[in-house]
Amino acid sequence: MTSSLNLWLIPVLPLAGAAINGFLGKRSSRTAVSTIALVFSGAALAWAFFVVWRVMTAVSSPLPYEEYFAHWIRSGSFTVDFAFYLDQLSLVMLLVVTGVGFLIHIYSVGYMWDDPSYYRFFTYLNLFMFFMLTLILANNYLLMFIGWEGVGLASYLLIGFWFTKDSAASAGKKAFIVNRIGDFGFLIGLFLLIQHFQSLNFTQVFAQVRPIPSETASAGFLTAVGLLLMVGACGKSAQIPLYVWLPDAMEGPTPVSALIHAATMVTAGVYMVARSHLIFERAPMALTVVAIIGTLTALFAATIGITQTDIKKVLAYSTVSQLGYMFMACGVGAFSAGIFHLMTHAFFKGLLFLGAGSVIHAVGGEQDMRKMGGLRSYIPWTTLTMGIATLAIAGIPPFAGFWSKDEILWRAYLANPIYWLIGVVTAFITSFYMFRLLFMTFAGEYRGAPTETPGHDTHGHTHGHDGHASPHESPMVMLVPLMILAVLSLLGGLVGIGDRFDHFLAPVFSSSAETAGEAAGKGMEYLFMGISVAVAALGFALAYVLYVSKPYLPQKIAASLGSFYETVLNKYYVDEIYATLFVKPLVEGSTRILWQGIDRKVIDDSINDAAGGARHVSDEVRQMQSGNLRSYAGWIAAGAAVVIAYMIWLGVGR
């Protein structure tokens, strides 16, 4: 490559936006703040498009392309650089992050307009873009880890954006702490890589991994690395057992939920696993673990999704479930299918969250779906776009989700029919709870209060400027991103027709497993396609029956299920179990042993006792200085007597 692509511009532009808004935003007007945020994130998107154009029109494909800036760490033969790496995989991620990111920036201008900390929001959002793009473009694991931690920071800041609210502040902390557990595994994995390969550079590590034979016989070093990386991915991408932070992360503003906790950051784990596919492919056991975790998470989260009544919580569990699909895909070796689903999911889940934001905006901050209903006549555009997104996630052709989910299910079947079976059951549940959400929100009669009350304003989101009496459509600045994402959700899956997406990513995932499916025949594949569509339709039908035609039924069913329903409603008591098993012992242990025991009894007391002892002795000694001349004389005489006695004793002893 003779001319540079100037990749560095893509992350640095949002960083500049964050810096300008962060330092000057407080005194700037809202218009100025949003202009800066939009210009810089838009410029990143424009440059990403330019890069794509350059790559696509080049005579010989310049990918993989590396761009070096500076040495970062040099220690003997071990070096880590500030350098960027671009291949088909990071290109897809790049477009998703800058594209969806820019749209959500536009949306946020409308959604956050009334927030007093307007500039702070955009500072964080741009900062997030910077870190996410660093994560994607890094050419080594350590730089990736910087991005990884950076998005964690941005996520923490944005979940706790309304930090005066206790629940938001603690949700932020929860997300941060749970992610630390994952990062611990990730870091250990990196240490192992350094120990064995003396490098963290993708190209160098993978070049050394390539000749290593697959660890089929027994679990070895690569399995350990794979599992540790998966621990990291579990934290970031909210998989069992570290998924608990994501539903709570919904305390953040809705655009944040859309951008960070649905479309981009949470997919970082999938990206990392896909990026490390050479390691995973040589560690079948680690790959199996990935597949099992993904499959179980998909099913588990989907079942919780059925019972939730908070519109954002439903979407959060749906996100966890869809991420499970992606890991299932990676686990069966279908990395490109996983990335494909990542992309389509970014479109439709981003859209769902933005739609949910629009709904929440419309009803004045209410998030409980039981107090919605009948909104289709009030907010037709939101209804339409949400409908498209729901069709996409449910897997109805030709919407985006159908193509990617079908690809995953097909590949899962080839690996192990059990994955497929659970995947199909999950697809059914997904379809059911998504249509349930759609019907509860938009169909039937409006169940909310006729006028909005400040009490409903749970998210600090005020619409006090015009006292509207009924739900209202969002402004154009929020609707346009919805429409664009709707188009993408509608058409985004078409890039996958005829395995084109597979072929595009083929240079990255050049593994034998990719072609295994071809032999099994197209007929089978169409049959499975039919099954998944049928299952999605079934979910739709069930949701229609339960929530539109016979809305009294769900209560009865819930009642007849009794304690099982209670368990699911309470999210299988996982939070409570974690609280009992980990949080409480830690807090208790810290309180009793570390704080009360060591800090207070040992450290504080030793210092206090030393000081107290000195004062006590001084108090006693002070009594000698009474000011009484004769007592002084007595002391002197006594002292002299002692000295004389001692000297006499010396003389006698000699």
Add this chain to the structure above:
Amino acid sequence: MVPLSYYLVLGGILFACGVTGFLIKRNIITIFMSIELMLNGVNLSFVAFAAHWHAVGGELRGLVPLSGQVFVFFVMVVAAAEAAVGLAIIIAVYRTRETLNVDQVNLLKL
């Protein structure tokens, strides 16, 4: 010739009388006199030792001649100076506190 120990015992008795007087008397003047008694007890020892060492030929073994007696003169001079200063302080104390009882004079500040 009176043996050395006689002088030392007498000096010790004088010194002990001084210490006892210092400890049990409350009047500053009496205490002052007790100090003089102690000093003279020491002086007696000085001259006794000096005479003794002179008698046994201490100068031949490097002893400086008359050093004991000279020390006694020093002590007398210092005691005289001390008496001058001390009596002045006593007068000052009496003027401010109207007492010479040391048990009532236990603070430096008024």
